[in-house]
Amino acid sequence: PLPEKARLIGYSPKKIREIIPKSEEEKVKNGWEDYLKALKEFQDGKKYPSASKLFREFHKKYPESKYLDHALYLKAEADYRSTFNELNPIFDQALASYKLAMREFPKSKFYDHALLKVASIFDEIGYSLEARALYNQGLKSKAKSLYNEVRKDNLAAMLMKEGRLEKAFDAFQAILRKSPNNIEAKAGIFEIANKFFEKKDFPRALKIFEAGASRWPGELNEKPEINFSMAEIYFSNKQYARARKHYFKLLNLDPASKNGHKALNRIGDSYMVEGKYQHALSVFDESGKKKGIKLDDEGKPARDKEGSLIREDSAETQYGKIRMADIGVRSPRLKIRDIVFDVEHYYKPFKTFDKIFVEARNVDILAEVTLSRGIAYLLEQNYLKAIDEFKKLLPLGPESQFFQEADRYIRQALIALVDKYAKQGGNLPILYAYSDFISLPIGDINNAQTLLQVGEAYQSIGMFVEAVKFYEKVKVLDSHKTYRDRVFLNLGHIHLENKGYDEAVLVGRNFIRNYPRSKRIPDAMKLLANALKGEGDFSGALKTYEDLLARFEGKAEIHFLIAETYTDMNQLADAVQSYQRAIATYDRQERVIPEYLQKAYYHLGSSLFKLNRFGPAMEALKSAKELFPDNLLRDWADYLLIESLEKLGDPAKITEGLNRLVKTENADDLTRQAAESRVKIREWEKQLKEG
Incomplete structure (x- = not known):
């Protein structure tokens, strides 16, 4: 049987025959086929430029079409999408198309979407004021818009881009309170934390990271x-x-x-x-x-011949x-x-x-x-090599972590190096090391001990003005007054060297009174005694030494100093006894023999010679030469030995000794000249005797 024909209820066949031609006419009038053709290009997803062209032609051809609002909004969207995929998108055409559509058809159902797109374009190109105004306009004009959540996300993201991270955080939090599953807001929270992290604001970054990790633990697995x-x-x-x-x-x-x-x-x-x-x-x-x-010259992964x-x-x-x-x-x-x-x-x-x-x-x-x-090198105590390595990092500049580390380690190495030299008595190496350090672009050192040791090095070579400058720095840095007694005593020694005996005496007495528990009391008493000697108060000096002898160890040196004082007083018999006590009380177990003991042996011999005790003088001088053959007083001892032999009447040995002394290469000039004079005198006397 033939299929039954469908009928439109309420329309007679005649009426229907009248409607169909009118419908076809209306389609032609409104450009339905052209609109449909442009729409299909748009829906293809890859032909946005051609779709835009067709919609533009449609606008010119059918300015009164009932599909024109759709066509204009779709053209704007096509312009946006074709531009969006470009490497450096320029949205001028899309922006103009959206504005035209919105101006011509403000009542269109597409207006709200277009308003969002225009705002996002302004946002993209950095027009923050315009973007924010349009986002807010959309929120106010249509409270239940489907796009309002996006607008809120974008407003919060704008705050984040502007560096207003705390306000952005509050904005995202407000979004999440209403929409707990909002993906953009959740991502924004972690992005804010990351922004704080990049700014090295670790406390705030960590607070947000920890809160986010607690709320969305899965996010740490996904990202x-x-x-x-x-x-x-x-x-x-x-x-x-x-x-x-x-x-x-x-x-x-x-x-x-x-x-x-x-x-x-x-x-x-x-x-x-x-x-x-x-x-x-x-x-x-x-x-x-x-x-x-490995990367090749173009920055691409390099491969071998097999392609690996x-x-x-x-x-x-x-x-x-x-x-x-x-x-x-x-x-x-x-x-x-x-x-x-x-x-x-x-x-x-x-x-x-x-x-x-x-x-x-x-x-x-x-x-x-x-x-x-x-x-x-520093751990090996090879301080000079360590400093040389650290100096290589200084050109990186003060902002560099390596510069800062090098600065710290150079100071540490210098402190250790200066201390090492100070213990060895290396005053010039201390000054060389400090001079090299001060030439570096890291400023001065602020270690009180090191500055004190540098000052003492300057003092040891007679540069007292420089030494005092360093002592002043030590006073400022030494908040616990650890080195106050040492600095005070050093200043006393400077007064003594400058023959300011009154000031030196004052320093010595004040030191003994103000620092009674200091380990430098013996040095202070020696300073006082030397200053008193400088004033001519030998009895006061001897009294100070006697007090020192009663209170402290190191008696051998004190006996030597007493002997030197007696020598200055020309009380040679007392000097001889004190030299002998110095030699007798010296601790033979000490590895390094001090200079004062060597002098004690030689000065004992010369004192005995001056007392005309030539036999004991010869014994003392021979002992001195045997024990300390490299001492500078050896040549003078040889001369005194010869003189003693002459006094004792042994001409042959005298002549032999004088000739040997004249020929000695390392003899000092004064001793050699004296020996040469004695040789000439003896020859002259011999010639006189022989007629």
């Missing part, structure tokens, strides 16, 4: 890099266990992460800082074996090897299994440093290995 940022903050806060937890989480979730190798090294660093060198060595060994992909990727040591690989060498320097006695570890970097740290210094992948690694090598 593993958040773990790295949190770990870095914990590491900077010295919360190493927490830092390791997040570093490990990053490595487990995303082993190929761009920060993965750095995270591995950070784990090693955390163990190293905690002194867990065995754990650190294990981590750095893994890091040192982890190769990076070529791998080489990366900067992070070299970092791991440097740290293995560091551990070798700091803890060289770990139990290492050669089968497990690449032990060369551990056992031969300087070889590792030298190799990486030549092959460093970047400036940071070059600086890192230089710093490590300097620290290694």
